[in-house]
């Protein structure tokens with residue numbers, strides 16, 4: 659099926675912010691709050707892992723903490739159903755590769771996604787988790803006001819569109835809650851769907867700029883609504899696609915019979 663479903667991760671797939679979750683659960687909230695005014699969020703998370711490492715906290719302890727992050731059971735079933743119906747599922751997130759992969763593997767969802775665009779992570783020689791910005795901060799700024807310096811989701815969406823368009827016409831469904839997800843939403847076209855989380859930053863921005871989004875907009879508030887609306891949109895698109903294919907076939911077959919008719923006539927007896 660020619661449907662690409664792009665999910666944000668924090669407060670969309672999981673019902674919390676994974677960075678805040680780990681910082682709070684592992685007792686780093688005072689230090690995090692103290693340092694936040696002095697450095698970018700992305701660099702601050704890298705600093706937090708330095709702190710955890712110096713306290714003797716292992717990668718396993720961070721992973722165990724992430725496995726406890728709230729994820730609505732209907733969102734798990736929604737992702738599995740969307741995948742089973744043949745949609746191409748992707749994630750565009752300002753969390754990091756280790757967090758996202760740990761959560762997805764724990765819930766048996768890793769194989770449902772064809773691509774995860776996020777801040778890269780790795781474990782250094784001392785066994786410490788490191789986070790790098792998605793965009794190289796040394797090169798020129800992306801200049802987008804909706805997104806943090808380390809990742810402009812609209813820019814990422816443009817790249818996703820370009821890479822999948824090689825396989826033919828695609829319809830997008832995008833789900834998210836943040837202002838960076840609004841930036842992604844700006845890249846959607848008329849045949850696409852934006853699924854903003856109601857009463858979250860993306861929702862507020864849409865309400866004050868209602869004409870900027872070209873796609874259809876279907877809001878959701880919780881896991882039940884996300885599942886119901888997402889599966890409904892996938893069904894709607896697949897019915898539209900089938901109708902289009904059928905009419906193409908009709909035209910093609912009538913043209914073929916016309917050609918056959920013409921080619922039959924000149925054959926001499």
Ligand SMILES: [Mg+2]
Pocket residue numbers: 666667668669670834835836
């Ligand atoms: Mg989010």
Ligand SMILES: [Zn+2]
Pocket residue numbers: 802803804805809810811812813838841842
């Ligand atoms: Zn942006």
